[in-house]
Amino acid sequence: xxxxxxxxxxxxxxxxxxxxxxxxxxxxxxxxxxxxxxxxxxxxxxxxxxxxxxxxxxxxxxxxxxxxxxxxxxxxxxxxxxxxxxxxxxxxxxxxxxxxxxxxxxxxxxxxxxxxxxxxxxxxxxxxxxxxxxxxxxxxxxxxxxxxxxxxxxxxxxxxxxxxxxxxxxxxxxxxxxxxxxxxxxxxxxxxxxxxxxxxxxxxxxxxxxxxxxxxxxxxxxxxxxxxxxxxxxxxxxxxxxxxxxxxxxx
Amino acid sequence: xxxxxxxxxxxxxxxxxxxxxxxxxxxxxxxxxxxxxxxxxxxxxxxxxxxxxxxxxxxxxxxxxxxxxxxxxxxxxxxxxxxxxxxxxxxxxxxxxxxxxxxxxxxxxxxxxxxxxxxxxxxxxxxxxxxxxxxxxxxxxxxxxxxxxxxxxxxxxxxxxxxxxxxxxxxxxxxxxxxxxxxxxxxxxxxxxxxxxxxxxxxxxxxxxxxxxxxxxxxxxxxxxxxxxxxxxxxxxxxxxxxxxxxxxxxxxxxxxxxxxxxxxxxxxxxxxxxxxxxxxxxxxxxxxxxxxxxxxxxxxxxxxxxxxxxxxxxxxxxxxxxxxxxxxxxxxxxxxxxxxxxxxxxxxxxxxxxxxxxxxxxxxxxxxxxxxxxxxxxxxxxxxxxxxx
Amino acid sequence: xxxxxxxxxxxxxxxxxxxxxxxxxxxxxxxxxxxxxxxxxxxxxxxxxxxxxxxxxxxxxxxxxxxxxxxxxxxxxxxxxxxxxxxxxxxxxxxxxxxxxxxxxxxxxxxxxxxxxxxxxxxxxxxxxxxxxxxxxxxxxxxxxxxxxxxxxxxxxxxxxxxxxxxxxxxxxxxxxxxxxxxxxxxxxxxxxxxxxxxxxxxxxxxxxxxxxxxxxxxxxxxxxxxxxxxxxxxxxxxxxxxxxxxxxxxxxxxxxxxxxxxxxxxxxxxxxxxxxxxxxxxxxxxxxxxxxxxxxxxxxxxxx
Numbered sequence: 001x002x003x004x005x006x007x008x009x010x011x012x013x014x015x016x017x018x019x020x021x022x023x024x025x026x027x028x029x030x031x032x033x034x035x036x037x038x039x040x041x042x043x044x045x046x047x048x049x050x051x052x053x054x055x056x057x058x059x060x061x062x063x064x065x066x067x068x069x070x071x072x073x074x075x076x077x078x079x080x081x082x083x084x085x086x087x088x089x090x091x092x093x094x095x096x097x098x099x100x101x102x103x104x105x106x107x108x109x110x111x112x113x114x115x116x117x118x119x120x121x122x123x124x125x126x127x128x129x130x131x132x133x134x135x136x137x138x139x140x141x142x143x144x145x146x147x148x149x150x151x152x153x154x155x156x157x158x159x160x161x162x163x164x165x166x167x168x169x170x171x172x173x174x175x176x177x178x179x180x181x182x183x184x185x186x187x188x189x190x191x192x193x194x195x196x197x198x199x200x201x202x203x204x205x206x207x208x209x210x211x212x213x214x215x216x217x218x219x220x221x222x223x224x225x226x227x228x229x230x231x232x233x234x235x236x237x238x239x240x241x242x243x244x245x246x247x248x249x250x251x
Numbered sequence: 252x253x254x255x256x257x258x259x260x261x262x263x264x265x266x267x268x269x270x271x272x273x274x275x276x277x278x279x280x281x282x283x284x285x286x287x288x289x290x291x292x293x294x295x296x297x298x299x300x301x302x303x304x305x306x307x308x309x310x311x312x313x314x315x316x317x318x319x320x321x322x323x324x325x326x327x328x329x330x331x332x333x334x335x336x337x338x339x340x341x342x343x344x345x346x347x348x349x350x351x352x353x354x355x356x357x358x359x360x361x362x363x364x365x366x367x368x369x370x371x372x373x374x375x376x377x378x379x380x381x382x383x384x385x386x387x388x389x390x391x392x393x394x395x396x397x398x399x400x401x402x403x404x405x406x407x408x409x410x411x412x413x414x415x416x417x418x419x420x421x422x423x424x425x426x427x428x429x430x431x432x433x434x435x436x437x438x439x440x441x442x443x444x445x446x447x448x449x450x451x452x453x454x455x456x457x458x459x460x461x462x463x464x465x466x467x468x469x470x471x472x473x474x475x476x477x478x479x480x481x482x483x484x485x486x487x488x489x490x491x492x493x494x495x496x497x498x499x500x501x502x503x504x505x506x507x508x509x510x511x512x513x514x515x516x517x518x519x520x521x522x523x524x525x526x527x528x529x530x531x532x533x534x535x536x537x538x539x540x541x542x543x544x545x546x547x548x549x550x551x552x553x554x555x556x557x558x559x560x561x562x563x564x565x566x567x568x569x570x571x572x573x574x575x576x577x578x579x580x581x582x583x584x585x586x587x588x589x590x591x592x593x594x595x596x597x598x599x600x601x602x603x604x605x606x607x608x609x610x611x612x613x614x615x616x617x618x619x620x621x622x623x624x625x626x627x628x629x630x631x632x633x634x635x636x637x638x639x640x641x
Numbered sequence: 642x643x644x645x646x647x648x649x650x651x652x653x654x655x656x657x658x659x660x661x662x663x664x665x666x667x668x669x670x671x672x673x674x675x676x677x678x679x680x681x682x683x684x685x686x687x688x689x690x691x692x693x694x695x696x697x698x699x700x701x702x703x704x705x706x707x708x709x710x711x712x713x714x715x716x717x718x719x720x721x722x723x724x725x726x727x728x729x730x731x732x733x734x735x736x737x738x739x740x741x742x743x744x745x746x747x748x749x750x751x752x753x754x755x756x757x758x759x760x761x762x763x764x765x766x767x768x769x770x771x772x773x774x775x776x777x778x779x780x781x782x783x784x785x786x787x788x789x790x791x792x793x794x795x796x797x798x799x800x801x802x803x804x805x806x807x808x809x810x811x812x813x814x815x816x817x818x819x820x821x822x823x824x825x826x827x828x829x830x831x832x833x834x835x836x837x838x839x840x841x842x843x844x845x846x847x848x849x850x851x852x853x854x855x856x857x858x859x860x861x862x863x864x865x866x867x868x869x870x871x872x873x874x875x876x877x878x879x880x881x882x883x884x885x886x887x888x889x890x891x892x893x894x895x896x897x898x899x900x901x902x903x904x905x906x907x908x909x910x911x912x913x914x915x916x917x918x919x920x921x922x923x924x925x926x927x928x929x930x931x932x933x934x935x936x937x938x939x940x941x942x943x944x945x946x
Contacts, residue, residue, distance in 0.1 A: 010764075017767040024768055030255070068268070075272060091745040092736070116732075120763050122748035123729075124736040127708055131740035136808035137709050139733050152812070160817040164809050176826065183280060186310035186322045189272045213745050215773040217758065222769055225907075230915070230926035234934050240909065240925045241941040248907050248924075249751075249785050250885040251829065251853065251945065290878065521903070522896055523921070600861075600877040600897050 001054035001146070004103050005045040006113035006125060007073060008035045009066040013118050022218040034069050037114025040177035044144055045112045046077045047179065052146055055079045057106055061098055063087045067197050074192035075184035081197045082106075084205075091214045094207070096128040101205045103133060108169070110151060115140050115173040126173035136166035139173040254282060256338070257509050259543055262550045270328045276309060277335040285339035290599045293460035298346060298422065306347060307377020313355040315495075319371035321355070327557035330502030334553075337503035338510045341609035342462030344503040349418045350374065352496035354381025357427050357438055360491065361482030366440065370425065382450075384414035384428040384441075384467045385489045391416075392622050393637070395486055399430040399469065401439060406476055408432075408439065410447070410469040416616070420450040420465025427480070428467065429489050438480035438488050447472030458612040460605075494570050497617050498560060501573035502553045504581035504613060505546060507606045511581075511588035512542045514601050518592050529591070538587050545580040552576060568630040575623035582610040642757070643721030646673045648682055649731060655682040658726045660689060660789035662782055666724060667691035667790055669755040673724070675796075676715055679703035683798050692796040700803040705811055706730065712737035713805035722757065722774075727781035739779040746779040747772060751786040766906065821847070824875060827856030829886045832875055832902070834860035836891020836912060837931060840867040845931070846890060849939050858882070858902075860892050876901035890931050894919025911935070 011017060012031040017024055034042070042058070049056045058073040060066045061084035070081040084098050103111060111133070116123035123139070130137035141153040142161070150167040156175075184192075231240070244251050256263075256278075263271065284305060292299050306312055313321045314329035324332075329351070337344035355374050358366055373379040390397050399412025410430055420426070426441045426448075441448055450465045480488070516539055519530035529535050556573045559565040585607035589596040596603050614620050622637075629635045644666045649656040659675075659682070666673045672693035677683040680697035687695045696718045702710040712734045723738055725731035727749040739746035751769070752760040759780055760771045774780075824830050831853070833846050843857065850857045858875040875882055877897035887905035892898060894910070894917055902908070903922050910923035911934045920926040927934050 013765060017764045019768060024764070024770075071268065072272065092739060092747075093743055093745050096740055118765065120748065120761070121765065122746070123732045124739065124746045124748060127733045127736035128740040128746070130709065131712070131737045136707075137733070137737070138809055139708065140729060154815075157811075157814060159814065161815045162811050163813040163815065165812050166809055168808070183309065184272070184276050185308060186273060186276075186314075186324065189269055189276065190323070192272070193269050211775075213775050213778070214747070215775065217771045217773055219763070219768055219770040222762070222766055225924060228920070228923050228926060230920050230923070230928060232915070232928050234927060234929045234937050237927065237934065237937045238941050240927070241938070241945070243925070244886065244907060244909070245785060245945060248886075249783065250907050251942070517900070518896075521899060595896065598897075 001048070001052045001110065002057060002106060002108045003045045003048055003054050004057045004059055004106065004108040004111045005038070005042050005073070005078070006099055006111065006129070007038045007042065007058055007060045007069055008114070008117040008119070009033070009060065009062055009069045010035045010117055010119040019219055019221050022220070024219045032065060032068070034072060035114050035117040035119070037116060037118075037174050037176070039114075039181050041112040041114050041172075041174040042073055042076070042078070043179055043181050044172075044174060044177055046182065048110070048144065048146060049077070049079075057082060057108065059099060059102055060084065061086055061090070061095055070197055071192045071195070072184070074195045075188040076182050077188070081195060083197050083199045084202065085199050086202055089216070092122070092124045092128060096125060096132055097207055098202055098205055099125070100129050100132040101207065102200065103129070110144075110146070110169065111135070111171040112144070113171075113173055115175050123173065126171050130171035133169060133171070135169040135171050137171045137173075138164055138166060140175045141172050142175055142177050143179075144172050254278070254338075254513060257512050257543065257546055258550065259547045260551065262554050265554060266327065266331065267325075270325065270331055273311070273324065273328050274331045274335055277311065277332050278338070280305060280309065281335055281339040285343060289340050289461060289602075289605070293599070293605060296454070296460050298342065298461055298463050302343060302346070303377050303380065307375070310375070312347060312377055313351040313359070313371070313375050316351070316355060316359045316371070316375075319359065319367050319375070321359070321371060321375045325557070326498065326560035327554070329499060330553055330557045333499040333503035334506035334509075336506065338506035340461055341503065341507055341606070341613050342459040344499070344506070345418050345459060345462045348496045348499045348503070349383055350381055352499055353383030353492045354423075354425070354427050356495055357480060357483075357488060357492050358440070361438060361480040361488060363477070363481050365477065366480070370440070379424040380419055380422055382417050382419040382423040382426045382465070382467070383492065384417055384426050386414060386416050388413060388415045392619060394429070394489065395436075397429065397431065397436070399428070401430040401432040401437065403432065407473050408476065408479065410439065410441065410472040410474065412469050414467040416453070417450070417465045417467050419463055420467055421452040422463050423450065426450070426467055428469070432479075435484050436486055436488065437484060439474060440478040440480070441467075441469070441472065441474055445472055445474050458608040490567070493617055494567050497570045497574040498556065500613060500617055501556060501570065501577045504577040504610065505549050505553060507610060508542070508546050508549065508581040508584045511585045511603050511606050512539070512546060514603055515539065515542065515588035515591040518595070518601070522593070535591060538591055542584050542587060545584060549577040549580055568626055571618065571623040571626040574618065575620055575627075578610060578614050579620060582607065582614055585610055642671060644671050644673045645719045645721055645723045646675045647715060647723065647725040647731065647734060648675055648677045648686055649726035649728060650678065650681050653681050655685050656726070657789065658728070658782075658784045659686065661784065661787040662724050662726060663689050663691045664790035665753055665782055665787035668788070669753060669757070671755075674720070676718060678711060678715060680800065687796040687798050688792050688794050689790050690792065690794045691790045692794055694796050695798040697798055697800045698803050699800060700805070702803065702805045702807055705807070705809070707807045707809040708733035709737055710805045710807045712741065714803035716741050717803060718801055722777055723779045725779070725781045727783045731781050735779045735781050742777070744777045744779065745774070746781070747774065748781045749783050750780050751783050753780070753782070821850060822854070822856040824856045824858045824873060824880050824882050828884050829853050829855035829888070830858045830875070830882055830884045830902075830905075831855050831888040831890065832858035832860065832892060833863060833890050834892030834898075835862045835866070836893070837863070838891075840869065842931075843869070845935050849935060849942070852939060852942050855888075860895075860898050889919050889923070890935070892919055893917045894922065911938075
């Protein structure tokens, strides 16, 4: 079975984000990492590969720096590495079309990715790719297995979780999984270093450039928080709760 | 706060991709498994067995050795591994140094083909632990006058004597022991169940508490004939092991220093006295700036030494300089970091006093600070000053 | 410019977010077509100001959640710019509709202006970006980021029957009591310290945590002296956390504790001692005993859900 895992490289969630001239300064990002939910997708893909004797294809779309993440994926067991080389920021449709085309070209039976990437936290890619592939889609799963020609996954429900089955080509987006992520080892790293990354230009996929439908106007630092306020007694608790809800948006 | 390793001159950007991947692997493991558990290990005085297993699984033991299922990494990668381990704890790095440089290396370099095939794969995987018996109760800096001796019998050797300050001793499956056979220093492999061999643990250390330190006692210890290391005679054997271990220490000490700097900086920025963070005071800034200066110099020294080691263009005195300097500044940085932490610095909530106490051992073992000075003195002047006979 | 809103449901009723979606579009001067999946909430929605008409889309495909089936049914009646809640289901349906219509989607928008221009947080709130959208798109709006529309309307309701293929089958429902989250993964943490008086009083924090879907944390003093599990400890030698909201109850705020939680996005502190250092990092401090403050805090929170 050919298993595709879609990976996105993002600034490490601990990295500082610096804005200069109305734009995030990517050069100042101290560490780029695989987006955390994608790590669970990769782990699940590796398990599925081991159970079915399949081939795991790691795919990413982005600039040159993203190749490092593919090598990291190879160090834990990804078999084939595909880099769609694109320096520009693409809109969701463009990215999904590129990924779906590569998936179609590789006779893939199942696609795994994170439920959202840690940069925009959007969560559009998995469902969007599923739609283009005309595939079944289950989001926010914690585990997936394959048996008797169908995929069994576990997703949250109103009352807890539910097991759902899909057949045919299926796309799963991962929440934090149950299993521990595997660590690379020196042997894996040495093998990964030798692995060839297949680089594809968007033009080679026959996808013409759309006109820019999304134009970035500015990136900013978040609004400064107000200085702390201390209240004597419990009288202001309703105000605090309403501020937390309506201004801070944290409850 | 997530660990940010001080790397002011971006020396790590000179590493190969593979070396950086190994660094990240070890660093993540230290973050997730070592740092949350180290204080407990120190309090109980144990080296957690999970760490042995994990080091074997990561495949970092005997890092620069090639073949026999050993990792086959560069010496620079070995240095990086030591640095990341010692950022966690010097006792952890000691475990890896002893296993790789002092136990696996002599078998790899001086052992017979059978010995290499038998021991090295299981040592690289962490299944078997090794230790290294050179120092004796009365012979530390002067190992040439060791008392432990071996006698050749018809189909075996008999060892008699005692070794002291042996890292991993009590937990080891095998010991590489240096003893005099007809007055010449030779290496022997002693296994834990050999008759007449025991390895009682030394208790009461104020340093390297998460590392096992032992005596090795040989009372008519009988070992088979095929346990002698055929490839080396004299002090060159143990000294070549020590060169590799000292190389690792010169990197490891930087890890401890980085940990102390990181903790001191974080503490100074968050500790408010006289209405301002203490980091805003000049005396504290002077300390932090000095720490950064010394760490940066040590990093450049270690990196360049790693390149020389990988190119084979090194002399033991290069290693002496790096071991001596980097441990010296790391210890002083740990002391200054403890000072910046004020009274909080003596608590085990912060790593600084543990590193400080550990580094006192590191300054002394594997050639004391002063002995390395004498090695350099001899190199400069051509006159040895270890003994009175000039 | 036309806007179609996909109503967000809460069981058979409209979710409060639906009012906010309509409110946000009214704010930029447009009326909205509101789609009610399976007809639920359509008469309620027709009474909201700013609604031009309601389309109730009915079909068995809505019996269980299959984003793709829902999106197919809803898509057939959408036009213009499509607006949904940035809830998990809203995001999924929105993504699929965007892919069907080959138009871009912008998720988790926190501000919108006519033209249209949207703002969304990026890098977990460490920055924001403002985007100008040319042509039609799907946008999902963050719950509680917009003012709700008011009631006072009588928009017409039309009913459309739809079928679409459901490709996801539920084979087993696993009910489970919601497990309390671990402090390292929770978005809200409520922690107690020595000021709680005794370990038994942590039950008050636990019941509050259940109301909020939060994790319960503890200071080192409580872990060491009262034997709370170490995995709950927040601080220098415990876990380092950065939730959206950290509520410290009866914690004085020793520097070791602050080291573990000061990067939380919002900090609320409850402590009797007005000089407690925890107040130096708090966004909102309440100088009161926990016995007085917790019941009021809890009842205020209950009102929200």
